[in-house]
């Protein structure tokens with residue numbers, strides 16, 4: 001019997017021939033990403049040896065530029081670590097700065113068939129590159145940096161067959177909210193995305209879906225490779241590429257079809273994105289204090305340009321804070337060059353430096369008591385973006401931008417027909 | 418490995434499904450010491466609870482316990498003095514952190530309905546059994562795979578790496 005993409009990579013990396021759900025395997029790790037939180041004074045343990053400095057990436061992303069002394073101290077520790085082991089792939093605050101998962105895309109750090117770890121739960125984002133990427137714990141990262149290995153428990157796989165083409169003003173975020181809304185959590189399982197609809201999604205759009213898959217509690221999220229993906233990677237990384245395809249007789253927990261052409265803009269209500277989505281019309285009119293575009297899921301050039309199309313030539317509602325946070329300096333430079341930053345600024349947006357920022361409630365847009373935010377970020381747990389009494393609605397960048405214009409949750413199709 | 422004692426007897430606290438990491442270790446507590454962080458467990462959904470927990474108490478959860486982020490939320494449950502966690506099911510990432518920080522966490526379908534808060538549970542972590550001392554009801558959970566059990570008994574990842582001289586002793 002054949003294997004799914006995740007099973008195939010687990011087998012290849014653990015030196016076995018076959019891996020089945022339930023198996024616990026030790027695998028070689030190709031890429032280990034450390035970020036500022038790992039180096040926080042209350043998290044860091046001083047590493048005395050690393051398996052291979054070439055396999056390590058270090059970035060500062062959650063809290064940059066440093067908003068507190070502890071965050072600054074973490075960066076001091078991180079820079080010392082980089083120096084001590086001669087880590088070349090280092091993204092300090094400045095020219096190469098960015099959210100780790102965006103950097104993986106910008107720099108081609110994830111190759112098909114590889115294993116990538118980072119102790120941020122949205123590391124599954126990199127699964128868009130046809131690889132196994134998983135968010136693990138801080139200690140797992142230190143272990144993997146030292147030993148070059150980690151363990152995984154293989155889960156069953158759910159296959160999503162994407163068909164059709166997204167209508168105008170409907171995005172990959174809406175496709176994800178549809179899956180999460182209908183099918184709920186996928187705890188202990190992998191999700192695999194493929195099908196003819198993939199070709200119509202940009203790599204950035206596909207990455208939204210893999211990043212968001214963390215909210216399904218999925219183990220691994222993987223996409224099939226196609227020509228567009230291989231082109232993206234080879235433009236950034238000269239290494240040879242060997243795509244991994246699922247076997248025709250792979251055994252899935254379930255196979256489900258998502259017709260992209262039948263979707264509409266959705267909104268996830270506060271506190272959870274699983275089993276919690278509604279069509280935008282059902283939440284329209286809800287008052288907001290803040291509209292936020294950014295994060296590893298929706299802080300790309302595509303996302304920011306889409307928001308700019310919505311607000312072009314208009315002003316955002318008074319009393320609303322509209323914060324746009326490019327996911328990396330590369331993205332930032334691209335949206336400045338394409339002119340959309342000017343459009344956003346003219347509309348009244350604030351452009352924040354690339355960081356996780358308010359996505360994790362860290363800084364740059366944290367919510368106060370009772371405030372309401374509509375966000376394109378990844379997670380809307382109670383208190384995620386600030387005070388426990390604040391409320392976080394989640395939607396596509398188009399819906400967030402449309403809501404910023406009116407001051408209430410708004411269907412983006414009003415502005416994008 | 419001589420191992421730590423892996424049987425527990427304690428008073429149970431019960432929470433529901435989909436308890437997330439941000440409820441266990443909220444952002445607000447991010448910069449605090451580990452001991453201070455422990456007092457923020459469930460401060461958003463069950464204010465005042467952390468103060469009531471006594472050393473050796475046992476937490477019972479529903480399905481997908483610990484969903485969410487990779488933060489060291491398991492460490493806070495351990496530092497709060499809880500002896501162990503038993504849940505209908507454990508989030509995969511959260512389980513990693515339980516193993517990493519040597520906090521015994523057991524998946525045991527049926528456990529949520531089998532107890533009411535304040536009852537005494539008797540847990541044999543290696544055998545993966547849970548007994549309700551009030552009515553004698555015995556439940557069987559899913560034993561942790563052997564390599565992971567060994568890691569818990571070794572005291573978690575940091576103790577292991579410290580013993581092997583791969584990380585510096587804690588300052």
Ligand code: SF4
Pocket residue numbers: 062099100101120121122294295296297355356359360377378
């Ligand atoms: S943007 Fe949000 S979800 Fe993404 S890595 Fe940062 S904190 Fe995590």
